[in-house]
Amino acid sequence: MDTVVLLRAVPDPVEELELDDTGTDLDRDFLGFVLNEFDDHALEEALLLKEDAGGTVTVVALGTADEVDQMLHTAVAKGADAAVKLGDDLGALDAHAQAELFSAALADRSPDLVLCGVQASDELDGQVAMLVAAKLELPHVSVVVATAPAAEGLTVTKEYWAGITADFDVSLPAVLGIQAARQAPRYVAVSRIRQAQEAGLLEEADAEPAGPSSGVRVVGLRIPDVGDGAEMLPADEEEAADRIVELLRAAGVGGPS
Amino acid sequence: MIEALQVEEGTREGREVFEGFGTVPIVVFYLLGLAAILVFAYGFWRRIRKYRQGRRITRLSLRRLRAALADISSQRTVAKRDRYVGVAHFLVFWGFVVLLVATTIIAIDEDIIGFALDKPEWQFWHGAFYVGYALVVDLFGLGFIVGLVMLGVRRRRRPFALDYDRVDREPGTYDREGYSLDDRVFLLLLLFLGVSGFLLEGFRIAASDFPSFERVAFSGWLVGAAFSGLGESGNDVARIVTWWVHGGAALAFVAYIPYSKAMHIVTDVADLLFTDQGSARNLPAVEDAAAPGYRTLASFTWKELLDFDACTKCGRCHEVCPARASGAPLSPRDFILDLREHADGRSGMRMWYGAGAEPRHTEATGVAGDVIASDTLWACTTCMACMEACPVGIEHVPTIVQLRRTLVDTGDIEPGLQSAFQSLTRGGNSFGKSAKQRARWTKGLDFAVKDARSESVEYLWFVGDHAAFDPRAIEVSRTVARLFTAAGVDFGILFDGERNSGNDVRRSGEEGLFEMLRDHNREVLDAAEYSRIITTDPHSLNTLRFEYDLDAPILHYTKLLGELVADGSLHLLPLDGKATYHDPCYLGRYVEEYEAPRRLIAATGLELVEMGRCRDNSFCCGAGGGRIWMDDSGLQERPAENRIREAAALGSDIGYFVVACPKDMVMYTDAVKTTGYEGRIEVVDVAQLIERALESERVPVG
Numbered sequence: 001m002d003t004v005v006l007l008r009a010v011p012d013p014v015e016e017l018e019l020d021d022t023g024t025d026l027d028r029d030f031l032g033f034v035l036n037e038f039d040d041h042a043l044e045e046a047l048l049l050k051e052d053a054g055g056t057v058t059v060v061a062l063g064t065a066d067e068v069d070q071m072l073h074t075a076v077a078k079g080a081d082a083a084v085k086l087g088d089d090l091g092a093l094d095a096h097a098q099a100e101l102f103s104a105a106l107a108d109r110s111p112d113l114v115l116c117g118v119q120a121s122d123e124l125d126g127q128v129a130m131l132v133a134a135k136l137e138l139p140h141v142s143v144v145v146a147t148a149p150a151a152e153g154l155t156v157t158k159e160y161w162a163g164i165t166a167d168f169d170v171s172l173p174a175v176l177g178i179q180a181a182r183q184a185p186r187y188v189a190v191s192r193i194r195q196a197q198e199a200g201l202l203e204e205a206d207a208e209p210a211g212p213s214s215g216v217r218v219v220g221l222r223i224p225d226v227g228d229g230a231e232m233l234p235a236d237e238e239e240a241a242d243r244i245v246e247l248l249r250a251a252g253v254g255g256p257s
Numbered sequence: 258m259i260e261a262l263q264v265e266e267g268t269r270e271g272r273e274v275f276e277g278f279g280t281v282p283i284v285v286f287y288l289l290g291l292a293a294i295l296v297f298a299y300g301f302w303r304r305i306r307k308y309r310q311g312r313r314i315t316r317l318s319l320r321r322l323r324a325a326l327a328d329i330s331s332q333r334t335v336a337k338r339d340r341y342v343g344v345a346h347f348l349v350f351w352g353f354v355v356l357l358v359a360t361t362i363i364a365i366d367e368d369i370i371g372f373a374l375d376k377p378e379w380q381f382w383h384g385a386f387y388v389g390y391a392l393v394v395d396l397f398g399l400g401f402i403v404g405l406v407m408l409g410v411r412r413r414r415r416p417f418a419l420d421y422d423r424v425d426r427e428p429g430t431y432d433r434e435g436y437s438l439d440d441r442v443f444l445l446l447l448l449f450l451g452v453s454g455f456l457l458e459g460f461r462i463a464a465s466d467f468p469s470f471e472r473v474a475f476s477g478w479l480v481g482a483a484f485s486g487l488g489e490s491g492n493d494v495a496r497i498v499t500w501w502v503h504g505g506a507a508l509a510f511v512a513y514i515p516y517s518k519a520m521h522i523v524t525d526v527a528d529l530l531f532t533d534q535g536s537a538r539n540l541p542a543v544e545d546a547a548a549p550g551y552r553t554l555a556s557f558t559w560k561e562l563l564d565f566d567a568c569t570k571c572g573r574c575h576e577v578c579p580a581r582a583s584g585a586p587l588s589p590r591d592f593i594l595d596l597r598e599h600a601d602g603r604s605g606m607r608m609w610y611g612a613g614a615e616p617r618h619t620e621a622t623g624v625a626g627d628v629i630a631s632d633t634l635w636a637c638t639t640c641m642a643c644m645e646a647c648p649v650g651i652e653h654v655p656t657i658v659q660l661r662r663t664l665v666d667t668g669d670i671e672p673g674l675q676s677a678f679q680s681l682t683r684g685g686n687s688f689g690k691s692a693k694q695r696a697r698w699t700k701g702l703d704f705a706v707k708d709a710r711s712e713s714v715e716y717l718w719f720v721g722d723h724a725a726f727d728p729r730a731i732e733v734s735r736t737v738a739r740l741f742t743a744a745g746v747d748f749g750i751l752f753d754g755e756r757n758s759g760n761d762v763r764r765s766g767e768e769g770l771f772e773m774l775r776d777h778n779r780e781v782l783d784a785a786e787y788s789r790i791i792t793t794d795p796h797s798l799n800t801l802r803f804e805y806d807l808d809a810p811i812l813h814y815t816k817l818l819g820e821l822v823a824d825g826s827l828h829l830l831p832l833d834g835k836a837t838y839h840d841p842c843y844l845g846r847y848v849e850e851y852e853a854p855r856r857l858i859a860a861t862g863l864e865l866v867e868m869g870r871c872r873d874n875s876f877c878c879g880a881g882g883g884r885i886w887m888d889d890s891g892l893q894e895r896p897a898e899n900r901i902r903e904a905a906a907l908g909s910d911i912g913y914f915v916v917a918c919p920k921d922m923v924m925y926t927d928a929v930k931t932t933g934y935e936g937r938i939e940v941v942d943v944a945q946l947i948e949r950a951l952e953s954e955r956v957p958v959g
Binding site for chain 1: 543546547549665666668670672675678679680682683684689690691693767768769770772773
């Protein structure tokens with residue numbers, strides 16, 4: 001089974017995020033970027049599947065940040081067989097533009113399986129995986145928390161609300177949006193990343209964004225207001241309920257006591 | 258005595274080795290001797306062959322040779338912190354050496370000069386030499402027996418150190434009867450040799466009618482006197498029988514040595530000769546970057562293979578290990594013994610008592626995570642207490658780190674450690690903070706701290722992670738900055754140019770990440786102008802001093818504060834009360850600085866009350882070697898809690914628990930809360946005490 005994992009760089013939340021002069025984007029000049037956590041899980045699930053059923057894993061990332069090379073080397077060090085960087089200096093891209101570039105690159109690769117993080121910290125509506133599936137006209141399951149090789153295709157576990165899960169038989173090829181891998185993403189030693197870097201497996205492919213295609217335009221971004229802190233409710237249920245009622249009343253909710 | 262030494266008319270001082278033996282018994286004895294030597298030689302060769310399979314390193318130095326000779330002859334490493342065992346083993350050691358030399362003298366005189374060279378006129382084992390010989394041998398032989406009895410009595414009392422129970426396995430799932438059996442056989446065999454030797458001497462003296470020159474061998478003389486009732490002929494029969502029993506036992510002992518604990522006579526001398534405690538201060542480099550650490554037995558150095566054989570199971574490391582004490586699945590003793598069993602199993606070396614190679618060991622090829630469980634390897638705090646306590650120079654810590662390197666390389670890693678490594682890769686600190694926030698702690702000061710990257714400074718202050726990011730340690734950093742400023746010290750820091758020094762990273766086995774951090778720091782340091790480096794963090798101190806290869810001197814802040822107090826730059830008025838001081842592992846055992854913090858405490862006027870475990874015997878707080886990043890919720894009692902209880906037991910009037918390490922500040926402020934001593938014991942950094950003593954000057958009493 002040949003799997004492609006789609007990787008995205010997202011702003012590193014440990015850095016102090018600031019808005020640029022237009023007020024519609026982060027000030028990207030001083031941002032650090034890290035691999036989207038959900039994509040890291042997608043990679044882990046792909047590596048686990050490879051250990052289960054053999055095949056290859058190819059990682060494909062958009063060249064939106066300087067750190068992308070390092071992310072791809074890290075993926076190779078973890079066990080990916082090939083790494084592709086699409087474009088360079090692409091800047092910020094919305095979900096539709098990302099999906100466009102990814103599916104264009106996937107079209108002539110015809111993988112058996114495409115894994116992608118179900119969402120990203122800068123794309124919480126979780127559209128990329130399903131847009132890719134739609135463009136490639138492949139079956140799609142999102143919010144996946146486990147995969148297992150089956151007689152035909154895969155058995156895929158999807159998570160619903162309230163801890164409910166359902167298993168799907170998925171015929172391949174297919175696109176999955178990964179919520180979490182079966183186990184925490186593995187650690188790879190720095191010396192291994194260095195070796196992967198020296199091995200020079202990284203393939204660079206041209207990619208030109210066709211411009212915003214979602215029809216959605218960012219009007220403005222705002223740094224959230226900082227509150228005065230939180231109040232911890234007492235552990236005792238009765239006391240906690242009393243306190244909640246008290247707070248609601250103070251806020252003008254409900255009738256007089 | 259003078260009378261005893263007088264030569265009797267017509268006799269010559271001396272004795273016949275084979276008195277009253279015919280040719281046949283003599284031939285039989287030599288054949289038995291040859292057999293014993295062959296058995297010994299085979300076992301010895303097997304051992305040497307095993308060490309020769311080890312990876313090559315160079316370990317001989319003249320300085321080490323001198324130290325080893327002093328260690329061995331004084332037995333000071335055995336006597337350390339256990340006078341009773343020290344005295345007993347001293348007697349046994351020197352008794353054994355003297356008896357061995359005595360036997361060798363007879364062999365030279367009798368077998369080489371008398372027999373092989375056939376020059377009876379060159380023989381010297383008679384006359385005044387014989388008398389002196391008899392006196393010395395008798396004296397040391399007696400000491401030998403006394404020492405063995407002392408050790409036997411101790412063993413009967415079952416001290417904790419000699420309890421072979423494992424901390425990592427359920428009772429009944431392993432068998433260590435062979436070990437206990439060998440301990441008893443070894444001790445009793447030596448005792449039997451000593452006692453039968455004196456009996457033989459007594460019977461011989463009695464059988465030869467008490468020649469007066471033999472009186473110098475007073476113990477033998479007294480034994481002979483006790484059996485004088487048997488008469489000369491009765492004693493002669495007893496002599497012949499005892500001769501064979503004693504001689505047979507001696508030959509059996511020779512054959513037994515390489516297959517038993519007795520081999521420590523050889524391996525421990527060698528291990529002390531080749532040991533290097535510096536191997537923990539500056540860990541060994543990675544041999545093969547493509548496969549770091551130790552995957553199979555072939556990765557171990559010959560010194561490590563020798564370490565495994567050098568262990569006598571004395572249990573001192575087992576006793577002092579903070580991991581073992583806190584209920585973690587690590588005992589340095591069992592770590593070494595498991596590796597010994599593995600090495601023996603793989604090389605086909607068998608002990609006389611059979612065991613030594615559990616089946617899983619002979620089958621296993623992997624070491625890290627297989628022969629030694631991952632949990633066991635992650636439990637180590639690298640506090641070096643085991644190496645310090647080991648009387649024979651075993652180096653546990655570097656071997657543990659080598660095995661951790663393999664775990665890291667194969668991704669078999671503790672979750673807390675993984676997230677710390679990821680933070681360190683991203684921001685150069687383990688707190689998951691942006692590198693830009695490193696010097697934010699200086700914002701709490703009412704003066705600006707120099708940027709050592711752009712200005713020349715006398716002291717470059719390498720702050721370290723905890724001192725820069727942990728709120729409790731930040732308080733101490735600010736105190737130190739105020740003290741330096743008050744004393745007019747010209748200092749600066751590297752601001753966001755600094756990264757974690759990599760001490761804990763390297764000890765966690767992530768060599769690649771360590772190199773990345775070290776290279777970055779070295780680059781920033783090389784570009785700065787300074788004359789000395791100073792740090793409040795003992796872990797950084799060790800690594801900057803021993804693992805960075807820098808030219809400038811690197812000091813702990815307690816040293817500089819001491820100078821500032823001594824030269825009057827900081828003027829103190831005495832504080833009132835009692836304090837105890839915790840020696841940080843990396844300041845004490847690693848860098849061997851014990852006095853500077855104590856002098857500072859003395860300068861504040863506080864009365865210092867020492868804990869039982871202090872200085873080189875200090876008990877680790879549990880944070881070193883990357884442990885501070887790992888989950889410690891599974892421990893029965895955290896090492897830091899154990900330590901606070903020790904301090905509390907000194908008396909309720911001990912108000913201050915003084916530390917000199919940012920990690921200690923963090924660990925012990927927690928432990929004081931969890932043990933319920935908050936309000937009674939205050940954890941305070943030595944710099945904070947100095948500042949309070951300064952303040953007391955500003956607010957005169959009365």
